[in-house]
Amino acid sequence: MNPVNVLMLSTDRNAFQEGSAVRARFRDFGTITDTLHIIVLSKGNHRPEAIAENVFLHPTNSRSKWCYLSDAWRIGKGLPRPDLVTAQDPFETGFVGWRLARYHRAKLELQVHTDFLSPYFARRSFPNRVRVFIARFLLPRAAGIRVVSERIASSLKTKNLKLKTAPVVLPVFIDAEKLMSAQPAFDLHARYPQFNFIALTVARLEPEKNVSLGLRAMVRVIKEYPKVGYVIVGEGSERRNLELLTKNLKLEQNVVFAGWQDDTASFYRGADLYLSTSDYEGYGLSLIEAAIHGVPIVATDAGIVGTVLRDGESALVCPPHDAECLAKKASSIILDKEFAKKVKRSATAEALSCLPKDKEAYLEEYKKNWEDVS
Numbered sequence: 001m002n003p004v005n006v007l008m009l010s011t012d013r014n015a016f017q018e019g020s021a022v023r024a025r026f027r028d029f030g031t032i033t034d035t036l037h038i039i040v041l042s043k044g045n046h047r048p049e050a051i052a053e054n055v056f057l058h059p060t061n062s063r064s065k066w067c068y069l070s071d072a073w074r075i076g077k078g079l080p081r082p083d084l085v086t087a088q089d090p091f092e093t094g095f096v097g098w099r100l101a102r103y104h105r106a107k108l109e110l111q112v113h114t115d116f117l118s119p120y121f122a123r124r125s126f127p128n129r130v131r132v133f134i135a136r137f138l139l140p141r142a143a144g145i146r147v148v149s150e151r152i153a154s155s156l157k158t159k160n161l162k163l164k165t166a167p168v169v170l171p172v173f174i175d176a177e178k179l180m181s182a183q184p185a186f187d188l189h190a191r192y193p194q195f196n197f198i199a200l201t202v203a204r205l206e207p208e209k210n211v212s213l214g215l216r217a218m219v220r221v222i223k224e225y226p227k228v229g230y231v232i233v234g235e236g237s238e239r240r241n242l243e244l245l246t247k248n249l250k251l252e253q254n255v256v257f258a259g260w261q262d263d264t265a266s267f268y269r270g271a272d273l274y275l276s277t278s279d280y281e282g283y284g285l286s287l288i289e290a291a292i293h294g295v296p297i298v299a300t301d302a303g304i305v306g307t308v309l310r311d312g313e314s315a316l317v318c319p320p321h322d323a324e325c326l327a328k329k330a331s332s333i334i335l336d337k338e339f340a341k342k343v344k345r346s347a348t349a350e351a352l353s354c355l356p357k358d359k360e361a362y363l364e365e366y367k368k369n370w371e372d373v374s
Contacts (some may be wrong), residue, residue: 001322002164002371003229004033004034004035004083004088004140005033005034005078005080005081005082005083006027006029006033006035006036006037006082006083006084006085006370007037007038007039007076007082007084007085007086007100007104007145007162007237008029008036008037008039008073008084008085008086008087008088009038009039009041009087009088009094009096009097009100009104010038010039010040010041010093010298011040011041011042011068011088011089011093012040012188013040013044013087015038015040015044016046016059016123017059018044021049023246024052025173026038026052026055026064027051027052027055028115028359028363029055029056029363030052030053030055030364031186031302031363032331032345032363032364032367032370033054033367033370035054035056035358036053036054036055036056036079037056037057037058037077037082038055038058038081039059039060039075039079040057040059040060041060041062041068041069041070041071041072041093042059042060042061042062042068043061043062043063043064043065044057044061045061046061047059047078048142049224050055050186051220055202056231058075058079060072060075060194063117066300069092069095069096071087072093073096073099073100075136075263076096076100076103076104077100077103081104081105081106082085082104082108082240083106083134083239083374084099084108084109084110084370084373085097085104085106085107085108085109086109086110086111086129086146086370088111088113088204088343089108089110089111089112089113089114090110090111090116090134090135090138090139090142091110091116091131091134091135091227092131092134094110094134094135094140094153095134095137096337097110098138098141098142101119101138102162104347105142106374107144107373107374108141108142108143108144109142109143109144109145109146109370109373110131110138110139110142110144110145110146110148110169111145111146111148112135112139112145112146112148112152112156112282112318113148113282113283114129114152114280114281114282115134115149115151115152115155115280115281115282115302115303116132116135116148117130117152117155117156117350118155118279118280118302118336120208120279120280120284120320121162121208121279121280123370124207124208124279126136127194133172135152136161136347138164139156139161139163140162140164142162142163142164142165142166143164143373143374144165144168144369144370144372144373145163145165145166145167145168146167146170147168147169147170147282148169148171148172148282148283149169149171149172149281149282149303149304149307150169150304150307151168151281151282151285151302151303151304151306151307152167152169152282153167153169158230160340162272165373168248168369170366170369171283171338172283172285173356173359173362174285174288174289174292174355175359176292176351176352176355179220179265179289179292179293180292181292182329183212183263183265184265184270185263185265185266186264186270187270187277188231188267188269188270188271189268189270191233191270192229192256194227194229194253195227195228195229195254196227196228197225197227197229197272197273197334198226198228198229198230198231198270198271198272198273199214199218199228199229199230199231199271199273199274199275200231200232200233200267200268200271200273200274200275200290200295200361201214201230201231201232201233201234201265201274201275201276201277201286201371202228202233202234202267202268202274202286202289203232203286204234204235204236204239205232205234205235205236205238205239205242206236206237206238206255206278207237208236208278208280209234209236209238209278209279210234210277210279210300210320210321211234211238211242211277211298211320212234212238212241212242213277213320213323213326214230214232214277214326215242215246215249215251215255216323216370217275217323217324217326217327218230218248218254218255218275218327218330219249219327219331220249220323220324220327221327221330221331221334222254224250225331225334226254226333228254228334229254229255229256230251230254230256231255231256231260231267231271231276232255232256232257232258233259233261233267234259234260235259235260239257241313243257260307263283264289265293267291267296268289268295269293271290271295272295272296272334272340273295273297273298273330273333273334273340274286274287274290274296274297274298274299275298275299275326275330276296276297276298276299276300276302276303276305277300277326278297278299278302278303278320279300279302279320279321280302280303280320281302281303281304281305283302283303283304284299284302284303284304284305287299287303287305287308287309288305288351289348290353291308291309291314291347291348291350291351292348292351292352294345294347294348295344295347296316296325296333296343296344296345296347297309297314297316297339297343297347298315298316298317298329298330298345299316299317299318300317300318300319300320300321300322300326301313301317301318301319301320302320304354308345308350308351308354309350309351310350313326313343313346313350314347314349314350315343315347316332316333316341316343318327
């Protein structure tokens, strides 16, 4: 039997954009439950709305981020009693979810999308250290835990958190068939004819993605191969710093900041190498996308690296923060085209083997997980 009433807490403001992937995903969740109420921690002036017959969005419309939790608590108390409360992280959002689950006498599911037990997560900032403390408090109190990768599941199991239940690995759904059938809108090499080899990174330009490491690795590569280009797709708080670093490293002629792009397929299909430099990842969607599009991958050991993508077979892997290693691995892809083909074929096969066959199968798995928790 479906959980009759699910209360979800999310921070994804794209839910308010008609046509967004998040909004579509929330509608899909409505097909596996009778009623789904979603509190979206957000600023602005969004209106509460029904995006499907049984799926309701409740924006907090908070004056500042400091009001998110109190506003979510106020809204959640006034909603119908849920059977299950699910929160998209075990940190601030999870804390409100825990309180609402206690208030409504409902079951609590916590979702974990990032590898918060990585030492690099806590080192990144004081707020992250507080988040680790909150997660260690909340996770043993959850009736269910959904994680997006085997890496996170393994780290939770080895940290002696005394969980009530084993974590369930269920990544975000990826439509592999749609990715594989996407037609490039342009030729990347024709767009950047000054480069005879193009390395690509697709990422939010935020500190944990450590794109500066990619720039430092590319300095070494470009010294040997001056016609190599590095195309960075994405936006974020680090863009200005990265542009300044590019200038300081004298890489302006070899680095392109392409900004945010809706059409990433054209970039993946035209790239000769995908470079992932994250300190930590919960999953690593761009790694899966690169693998499915058939791009040889050089990556730091984070996210699905080591479980889905294996070093020396379907990816070339380096420790986080090791620019010298990344440069050497990238150079090996440039030098040995047959090896590069072997790596990308293996990556595509590994990625396809780990993904759900279709959306219906994925939603059935999601539904079963919710039923087991509630």
